[in-house]
Amino acid sequence: MGVSEQPFYVTRGDERIPGILWTPEESVSALPLVILGHGGKSEKRNTASLAMARRFVRRHGMAACAIDAIDHGERGSIVDTGDGPAQPEYIDLWKRSDTFDRMNADWKATLDALLASDRFDPRRVGYWGLSMGTVLGLPFVASEPRVSAAVLGACGLTGPSVIRGRFAERHRADAPRVTCPVLFIVQWDDEIFDRDGALELFDAIGSRDKRMHVHPGKHGAVPLEAVDAMREFLAAQLGGKP
Amino acid sequence: MGVSEQPFYVTRGDERIPGILWTPEESVSALPLVILGHGGKSEKRNTASLAMARRFVRRHGMAACAIDAIDHGERGSIVDTGDGPAQPEYIDLWKRSDTFDRMNADWKATLDALLASDRFDPRRVGYWGLSMGTVLGLPFVASEPRVSAAVLGACGLTGPSVIRGRFAERHRADAPRVTCPVLFIVQWDDEIFDRDGALELFDAIGSRDKRMHVHPGKHGAVPLEAVDAMREFLAAQLGGKP
Numbered sequence: 428m429g430v431s432e433q434p435f436y437v438t439r440g441d442e443r444i445p446g447i448l449w450t451p452e453e454s455v456s457a458l459p460l461v462i463l464g465h466g467g468k469s470e471k472r473n474t475a476s477l478a479m480a481r482r483f484v485r486r487h488g489m490a491a492c493a494i495d496a497i498d499h500g501e502r503g504s505i506v507d508t509g510d511g512p513a514q515p516e517y518i519d520l521w522k523r524s525d526t527f528d529r530m531n532a533d534w535k536a537t538l539d540a541l542l543a544s545d546r547f548d549p550r551r552v553g554y555w556g557l558s559m560g561t562v563l564g565l566p567f568v569a570s571e572p573r574v575s576a577a578v579l580g581a582c583g584l585t586g587p588s589v590i591r592g593r594f595a596e597r598h599r600a601d602a603p604r605v606t607c608p609v610l611f612i613v614q615w616d617d618e619i620f621d622r623d624g625a626l627e628l629f630d631a632i633g634s635r636d637k638r639m640h641v642h643p644g645k646h647g648a649v650p651l652e653a654v655d656a657m658r659e660f661l662a663a664q665l666g667g668k669p
Numbered sequence: 670m671g672v673s674e675q676p677f678y679v680t681r682g683d684e685r686i687p688g689i690l691w692t693p694e695e696s697v698s699a700l701p702l703v704i705l706g707h708g709g710k711s712e713k714r715n716t717a718s719l720a721m722a723r724r725f726v727r728r729h730g731m732a733a734c735a736i737d738a739i740d741h742g743e744r745g746s747i748v749d750t751g752d753g754p755a756q757p758e759y760i761d762l763w764k765r766s767d768t769f770d771r772m773n774a775d776w777k778a779t780l781d782a783l784l785a786s787d788r789f790d791p792r793r794v795g796y797w798g799l800s801m802g803t804v805l806g807l808p809f810v811a812s813e814p815r816v817s818a819a820v821l822g823a824c825g826l827t828g829p830s831v832i833r834g835r836f837a838e839r840h841r842a843d844a845p846r847v848t849c850p851v852l853f854i855v856q857w858d859d860e861i862f863d864r865d866g867a868l869e870l871f872d873a874i875g876s877r878d879k880r881m882h883v884h885p886g887k888h889g890a891v892p893l894e895a896v897d898a899m900r901e902f903l904a905a906q907l908g909g910k911p
Binding site: 615626629630635637638639640641642643652 | 857871
């Protein structure tokens with residue numbers, strides 16, 4: 428199945444939110460839609476998101492979309508600095524008190540705009556995002572009742588991450604408000620979010636229908652088996668083709 | 670696909686070990702074989718094992734076998750006493766110093782006898798057992814190089830179980846000797862084996878290729894999703910039909 432990739436911009440007050448929509452080329456109506464949240468210092472069209480989006484389209488006949496997070500991609504200067512120190516812009520992002528609420532509003536505006544097209548089924552919207560995709564995505568999933576299934580993980584309430592500062596408190600408050608079916612992914616040897624904090628976050632998620640898959644390996648080494656499980660979970664929950 | 674169910678007995682010194690073998694009716698040679706270890710106060714043909722065995726045959730074209738554990742089923746008087754106190758025979762089983770080594774030898778003798786028939790592929794032998802199926806099965810998997818994939822879980826190094834007494838020490842020693850691919854199942858609200866002890870046991874397993882699936886619920890409430898994952902894991906590892 429061919430994959431159509433279409434850039435879009437959503438305007439919300441002064442914000443111009445850049446996004447990408449992936450759909451089947453021979454698109455039918457009322458498609459399931461997965462929102463892909465990217466990791467820290469990355470952007471909407473990173474390799475992992477692109478591969479995931481294409482697989483949702485090709486294998487399951489679903490649609491996927493992604494936007495740049497605040498100060499990432501087309502919206503700023505944050506980039507991956509490898510082993511070097513984090514950029515001041517990145518550290519600053521986690522010091523500002525409005526980061527979570529702005530991001531929630533960005534995703535909500537994006538979802539409003541896409542659903543207004545009548546191409547997607549509003550009862551079959553999912554969210555996928557690990558690491559910063561959970562740091563920012565968990566509050567969004569907690570706040571957005573139209574998200575009916577979510578994949579979260581590679582994140583926790585404690586650990587040495589520079590972005591940990593202000594969000595543990597927010598996550599403790601928001602995790603019980605996540606009530607949709609959740610698959611939570613843990614990297615057992617994560618050097619950025621520690622094990623106990625990851626388990627504590629899974630525990631705090633309010634959904635009765637939740638499960639956690641744990642794999643050995645560091646933060647960035649999520650295995651193909653987990654990638655497949657995440658995709659198949661959302662396809663099953665949202666009624667994509669098996 | 671029709672399922673053939675055949676009782677058998679294996680003799681090992683003074684022991685007469687009762688077992689059941691499940692195979693496809695139109696059996697070919699060199700079948701993958703899964704050894705099913707039953708839970709405490711149960712027996713070889715319990716509902717869960719029977720359903721699992723039939724699914725291995727019907728869905729994957731594989732064979733399965735089970736034997737009664739020491740003092741269980743045809744080999745003794747231990748039965749499920751529900752909410753009542755455990756039988757003295759059951760408590761005694763965990764006080765005896767030879768329980769693990771006897772059970773290892775029983776399974777080894779069973780495997781020797783079955784493989785001698787040339788109906789099974791000795792490179793495609795798996796083990797499945799939760800709860801007491803892990804209490805006894807983990808030392809067996811650690812000791813038996815012919816087991817090339819295992820499903821373990823609903824078990825841990827600590828907790829209020831009456832059978833905990835002597836086996837934590839044995840499990841601490843044997844877990845690092847388990848080196849085959851493992852799927853480890855945890856019930857997040859297990860009232861018999863506590864959470865920390867379950868995570869500790871997963872951590873101690875020596876296999877580099879291991880993963881843990883965690884589901885909310887009590888000890889006995891393993892969900893269908895986990896049952897499917899266990900079966901599909903062994904089928905994939907042992908080359909059954911997908």
